[in-house]
Amino acid sequence: MSGNAGHTAITRTFIVHRRHLLCIATRIVGCRSLAEDIVHDAYVKLLFHMPHEPSVSEHGYVCRVVRNLALDGYRRQQLERRLFASEFVETDAPLDTNSPDRIASTRERERSLRDAMRSLPPRTRDALMQYYFEGQSQRTIATRLGISPAMVSCILQDARDALGALPL
Template sequence: MMLSVEEWTQELDTTFIANRTQLLRVAYKILGDWERSDDVVQDAYIKITEMEAAQKVRQPLAYLFQIVRNLAIDHYRRVVFESELFGVDEEGLQVPTLAGTPETHAINRQHLELVAEALAKLPDRTKRVFELYRIHGYTHRMIADELGISPSLANILIHEATNHCRNAL
């Protein structure tokens, strides 16, 4: 029996709320960070609600778990990639010391200038999302609330800005 859109949405909402803690744990096992896990779980919910054929999913809970797992893995890979690109300290607290060589300072300064130039070329909203995430440590949900956009869009804009900066280097 095929449920109406409203019935299916209500069933999905109930399933999501009842199992949110378990979904968070799945993401946390992969990411090791509760805030990022919460972002992933919210993104999973948004993803399944935006799917055109979501009503055809026979086991929405199993599907939600699979989406959370896949998004957490993608997020983990992205964090690893970004830490390789921008350094190990994800929050930007690791400041280079003056003990480095002049050559290292010159290279770092050039890289910083290239990244600053790349960011200046981005649209204001994309640049703001990137700064909130990389400099101020906002989560996707916090960015979405601050700018009035969806967490999914925040994620996309962060990814675009990161790729733009990487290409500049």
């Protein structure tokens, strides 16, 4: 498939099947707005990084890319919730956010997270910050750090393992 013909086919697929692609992403991430971002990201990704012969069916290929990006987004949401969410209170009483115990608990969690972040190797910490807080892709991080995207994936997994062991 030539470059322009491939771009035209991908663009046509996104236009014709937009509603279906949004449904796929929305079912996974649970948010229509986020799903629209995912479909847009998939379009840009395929437009600029499209393989020579994507597959027999552009529609199937595009659906797979949208699904994979949505799953990545969902996993990121879950990790962020697990790492950065506040504790759940099991009572029906209103939450007193200014109680001394709550303040001390919050400060202790923040201190634990800061210490854990400081204990990470600089390259790991940089990759983690770029990925989760700046929203950079693993490919972009790899380019910035001068390493392969596979290495970025390994570094991020090491960081998740280290931070996931924190008592939040």
